[in-house]
Amino acid sequence: MEKLIGEFSFGLFFWQLFLFVGLILLLRKFAWKPILKAVEERESSIEDALEAAEAAKRQMAELKSNNEDLMNKARDERDAMLKEAREMKDKIVAEAKTTASAQAEKIIAEARESIQHEKMAAITELKNQVAVLSIEIAEKILKEELSSADKQKTLIDNVVKEINLN
Amino acid sequence: MEIPAIVGAGLVVIGAGIGIGRIGGSAMDAIARQPEATGKIQTAMLIAAALIEGIGFAALFAVS
Amino acid sequence: MMISPVVLLANPTDEHDTHQEDAHHEEVAVEESEDGGIKKEIKEYIAHHLMDSYDFGLYSYTNEDSTKTYVGFPLPVILIDGGLKVFSSSKFHHGEAVAEVGGSYYKLDHGKIYKTDAAGTITYDEHHHATNEMPLDFSITKNVVFILLVFLIMFFMFRGMAKSYAKGNALPKGIGRFLEPIILYIRNDIAIPNIGKKKYKKYMSYLLTVFFFVWIINLFGLTPLGVNVTNNIAVTFSLAILTYLITTFTANKDYWKHIFWMPGVPVPMKIVLAPIELLGTFIKPFSLMIRLYANITAGHVVLMSIIGMIFIFANWLGGSLSFLLAFVLGILELLVAALQAYIFTMLSALYFGMAVEEHHHDEEH
Numbered sequence: 001m002e003k004l005i006g007e008f009s010f011g012l013f014f015w016q017l018f019l020f021v022g023l024i025l026l027l028r029k030f031a032w033k034p035i036l037k038a039v040e041e042r043e044s045s046i047e048d049a050l051e052a053a054e055a056a057k058r059q060m061a062e063l064k065s066n067n068e069d070l071m072n073k074a075r076d077e078r079d080a081m082l083k084e085a086r087e088m089k090d091k092i093v094a095e096a097k098t099t100a101s102a103q104a105e106k107i108i109a110e111a112r113e114s115i116q117h118e119k120m121a122a123i124t125e126l127k128n129q130v131a132v133l134s135i136e137i138a139e140k141i142l143k144e145e146l147s148s149a150d151k152q153k154t155l156i157d158n159v160v161k162e163i164n165l166n
Numbered sequence: 167m168e169i170p171a172i173v174g175a176g177l178v179v180i181g182a183g184i185g186i187g188r189i190g191g192s193a194m195d196a197i198a199r200q201p202e203a204t205g206k207i208q209t210a211m212l213i214a215a216a217l218i219e220g221i222g223f224a225a226l227f228a229v230s
Numbered sequence: 231m232m233i234s235p236v237v238l239l240a241n242p243t244d245e246h247d248t249h250q251e252d253a254h255h256e257e258v259a260v261e262e263s264e265d266g267g268i269k270k271e272i273k274e275y276i277a278h279h280l281m282d283s284y285d286f287g288l289y290s291y292t293n294e295d296s297t298k299t300y301v302g303f304p305l306p307v308i309l310i311d312g313g314l315k316v317f318s319s320s321k322f323h324h325g326e327a328v329a330e331v332g333g334s335y336y337k338l339d340h341g342k343i344y345k346t347d348a349a350g351t352i353t354y355d356e357h358h359h360a361t362n363e364m365p366l367d368f369s370i371t372k373n374v375v376f377i378l379l380v381f382l383i384m385f386f387m388f389r390g391m392a393k394s395y396a397k398g399n400a401l402p403k404g405i406g407r408f409l410e411p412i413i414l415y416i417r418n419d420i421a422i423p424n425i426g427k428k429k430y431k432k433y434m435s436y437l438l439t440v441f442f443f444v445w446i447i448n449l450f451g452l453t454p455l456g457v458n459v460t461n462n463i464a465v466t467f468s469l470a471i472l473t474y475l476i477t478t479f480t481a482n483k484d485y486w487k488h489i490f491w492m493p494g495v496p497v498p499m500k501i502v503l504a505p506i507e508l509l510g511t512f513i514k515p516f517s518l519m520i521r522l523y524a525n526i527t528a529g530h531v532v533l534m535s536i537i538g539m540i541f542i543f544a545n546w547l548g549g550s551l552s553f554l555l556a557f558v559l560g561i562l563e564l565l566v567a568a569l570q571a572y573i574f575t576m577l578s579a580l581y582f583g584m585a586v587e588e589h590h591h592d593e594e595h
Binding site: 205206217219220224226 | 419423424513516517520521524573576577580
């Protein structure tokens, strides 16, 4: 212990303390702060980059699943559309069929009616014609029959005979 | 016969040596058991060894 | 970690001392005294290496006419002794001459400056300590030169690194590629686990500076320049006192509460614990100071002793063995240089962490 105290040199202590504290202060300003800052910046930039990569990866995965969803949706939609179209077609066809058959029936019915009508008209006219013809024939026959007095007398006789008062 | 002080210092140094040896050995055991705690064990080992070393130095400089 | 070499070394050197005296008194064979001469020289050399010096000596050798030649350059001596006195250390002539400045006389003795009379008399007490007056000494010694050198190296190195970031590069250039992982290690493995994520930022400047300063200056100690800064108690003391001051002045209420009125223990224990805990706050930085000092000193002493053994053996077998041992120890010292810097930083961070720790269990007490 005595040796240590005897060895102690105040001048050396002073210079060492002075230079060392000066070194700490100088290096803090000119070296340690910029170095540590640069290192920290680099570390944080690496961290950021890693995080960004991770986020991009996550986004990609999301996008992929989104895409798949979209595809599925599109497929579903297409299927639905196709189905609808088919239904529509069927419906249209069916409708057309019913309409057509109804129309046809209607036409047929109308035709039938008009035929009936025409028939009736024709029958009526025929009847009229027959009546006129009958009257003309009767007129001619009568004229022939009743052209002589004998004949008129026979006819009256016949009619009288027929009108038997029984 | 008077025993010189340096003999006492030597005894202290032997003791310190044994102590540091035991600390080192125990640290090795601990590291082997728990390799994941190596850093902490090393720190604790150095501190304990440094304290014992201080006693050795104190003995040496007390007699010198 | 380097305790045992100190003890091992303490005995041989003492032995040399007695051996030397024996040789001196009994005047034994010439070879032995020569051998002792080498041992003494090595011992002196090591003692000299461990001390600070007023000139920048690269090497010295003894000429054939037994005069010494020193190769190096002098450094300025700054004394406060009745006014500021600045002069070159060449005036001391490596401790051989008395320097006369402004009417006062100064002489070097065992690496320290003493005020003397014109003849340079130095009086000693019974413990062989000089009793002369010592002027207040702010000299730019060899250690101060190296502290200044590390100051400049660190400033320009880290400033350059910071600038290479500022140019918009996300990555550092050049030496920054080597330094950045170390900075990140100190942040992620020392500061954040010990202090906590919220508060570590204000301590980072100190932790980074102290780590690199201690490391680089320890490494300089292993170069052949023969400099040895961290084995000066004044240097480690100034580092430790900064840790102590930062701990004390950034501490929160919890820290003081745990020192003076430990929660969760009975009142008599609180009274007993308070002085112990208070003493603990001083012991912590004190052990930091001693640890760094002792490890580096011990490392240098062992390394230099083994290198010195090359000259004691003076044969190819002992020489090469010593060389090999010195080489291996040199590598170990490289590790110790970094390890001590790490431990100093780590424990400082730990003490800061204790000072700002928030105890969430307080409500239970």
